[in-house]
Amino acid sequence: MTFRTTAFVAVVCFALVALDCWNSWHSRQAELQQMEAAASNLARAMAQHADDAIKKTDIMLVGMVERIEHDGTDSAAISRLRKMLANYVAELPQLDALHIYDSEGNWVANSRNTPPQNLNNAGREYFVFHRTHEDRGPHIGVPVRSRTNGKLLIPVSRRINDADGRFAGVALATIDIDFFNRFYTSLDIGEAGAVALVSESGTMMTRRPFGDAMVGRDMRETELFRAYLAQGPAAVAYIESAQDGVTRLNSFRRLAHYPLFVAAALSKNEILAVWWRDTLRHTAGVLFLMSIIGLVGWRLIKQMELRSKTEAQLRRARDALETLNATLNTLAMEDGLTGLANRRQFDVTLDSEFRRAAREASTLALILIDVDCFKQYNDIYGHAAGDECLRSIGRIIADLAARRPGDLAARYGGEEMAVLLPNTEVANAASLAERIRLAVRDLQIVHAGTTEGFVTLSAGVEACTPEPAQGHPKELIEAADMALYAAKAQGRNRVCTARPLNFDLAAAPHAPWPAS
Numbered sequence: 001m002t003f004r005t006t007a008f009v010a011v012v013c014f015a016l017v018a019l020d021c022w023n024s025w026h027s028r029q030a031e032l033q034q035m036e037a038a039a040s041n042l043a044r045a046m047a048q049h050a051d052d053a054i055k056k057t058d059i060m061l062v063g064m065v066e067r068i069e070h071d072g073t074d075s076a077a078i079s080r081l082r083k084m085l086a087n088y089v090a091e092l093p094q095l096d097a098l099h100i101y102d103s104e105g106n107w108v109a110n111s112r113n114t115p116p117q118n119l120n121n122a123g124r125e126y127f128v129f130h131r132t133h134e135d136r137g138p139h140i141g142v143p144v145r146s147r148t149n150g151k152l153l154i155p156v157s158r159r160i161n162d163a164d165g166r167f168a169g170v171a172l173a174t175i176d177i178d179f180f181n182r183f184y185t186s187l188d189i190g191e192a193g194a195v196a197l198v199s200e201s202g203t204m205m206t207r208r209p210f211g212d213a214m215v216g217r218d219m220r221e222t223e224l225f226r227a228y229l230a231q232g233p234a235a236v237a238y239i240e241s242a243q244d245g246v247t248r249l250n251s252f253r254r255l256a257h258y259p260l261f262v263a264a265a266l267s268k269n270e271i272l273a274v275w276w277r278d279t280l281r282h283t284a285g286v287l288f289l290m291s292i293i294g295l296v297g298w299r300l301i302k303q304m305e306l307r308s309k310t311e312a313q314l315r316r317a318r319d320a321l322e323t324l325n326a327t328l329n330t331l332a333m334e335d336g337l338t339g340l341a342n343r344r345q346f347d348v349t350l351d352s353e354f355r356r357a358a359r360e361a362s363t364l365a366l367i368l369i370d371v372d373c374f375k376q377y378n379d380i381y382g383h384a385a386g387d388e389c390l391r392s393i394g395r396i397i398a399d400l401a402a403r404r405p406g407d408l409a410a411r412y413g414g415e416e417m418a419v420l421l422p423n424t425e426v427a428n429a430a431s432l433a434e435r436i437r438l439a440v441r442d443l444q445i446v447h448a449g450t451t452e453g454f455v456t457l458s459a460g461v462e463a464c465t466p467e468p469a470q471g472h473p474k475e476l477i478e479a480a481d482m483a484l485y486a487a488k489a490q491g492r493n494r495v496c497t498a499r500p501l502n503f504d505l506a507a508a509p510h511a512p513w514p515a516s
């Protein structure tokens, strides 16, 4: 019981912990899934923002290239073009400036009214690219620092051709990196979150947290870039930052029209901060609950142990009492010397068997046995020897007489014994008495006071079939006693019946006796 209670308490505690772990795990997964969706939406918005900004800029470039190629570069056309460029820049907040260079890298026009003198852009990456590539599409170059205003800029450019399709210059739009930074500042990405705009060739355009040193950095060897290449144009990945060691949930998205991608990264610790707080609260609650269950269970087990101990003591006490009671009962019904039933039991049994015989109209027989000249035996051999002699006679009577369940051998008093035999005719009872007599004689217990020289006994036998509500057990005893008296009177060492038998008992002591 104690084991089962302990097991039950343990199972309840285990179930509580398992349930809480399962719950926590699921809410953690849900939290991460939500954050993956949020990071993915963020990346989509950033990609859209960058794509729009570059697209609008590129549309301007297409117009500029078309105009130069069509109108040429005479002073009137350039003057009109300058105005147009200035208007464009005023219209688009992302634009820092618009420039047109000739095939040597010299300024033809720009959105500022005063093109810088003595500066040549032939060495710039975008210029070299267009001079060496016939491709007419837009080109997004590596970020540069403006030599006129010192700003960090992303160059977007297109090639200008002459009428024969030869390289005639470059139309360039520079997008202020601050334009992106302002947008990225407005995003809610937490304390340790990060966002980045990176070219597919592996150049960092800008990022938050901001830092000029990061702009233009080669990203090809970073985890971020490798993850992008491995996962494709729209994916999420957990990456541990090599810079600050923070693990972030990164969502990548390629721009729809340009070879750039954005990455929105949310710190895993920040994502799970609320979950951690809830989990710690739950865990504390579960621990508290477990300690209460444990305490109650412990007290319960102690009480049960105490109860079973008390019950065991009570059981032992009851068993002892029952044993004592049985002993007392036996003692109360048994003769201490011979082990036969005592007089009390004999009286009770005689009474009940007499009534049963009356009820069932059956015959009840009684043998009264008396040791011959026992006073003399005591006198000659002592009282202790007398006791031993009675014990031996008791054993013989018990062996021979009490064979059927209803038979009773008892010590009637002193050296006198009685055998009560239900359902027994007088002849059978006399036959049994004779066998007892012979058996005792055959013990050959020396007795100098008898004529045989051994201990002998005399017996009186009577049987009756009592009429219902008539007669008394006393009458049966008196009749058997009379027969015993007769046996004594006839010289002892014999069996006498109250009424004459129709056979010679001494000649056939074993004759008629019902099977046991």
Ligand SMILES: Nc1nc2c(ncn2[C@@H]2O[C@H](COP(=O)(O)OP(=O)(O)OP(=O)(O)O)[C@@H](O)[C@H]2O)c(=O)[nH]1
Pocket (backbone or CB within 6 Å): 337, 370, 371, 372, 373, 374, 375, 376, 378, 382, 383, 384, 385, 386, 387, 390, 413, 414, 415, 488, 492
């Ligand atoms: N040793 C011993 N003697 C007992 C016990 N109970 C009775 N006696 C003795 O048995 C003797 C019975 O003597 P009596 O009644 O005179 O009869 P008896 O000497 O057997 O003579 P008869 O019956 O006429 O043959 C007495 O001396 C009792 O003291 C007992 O438990 N132990």
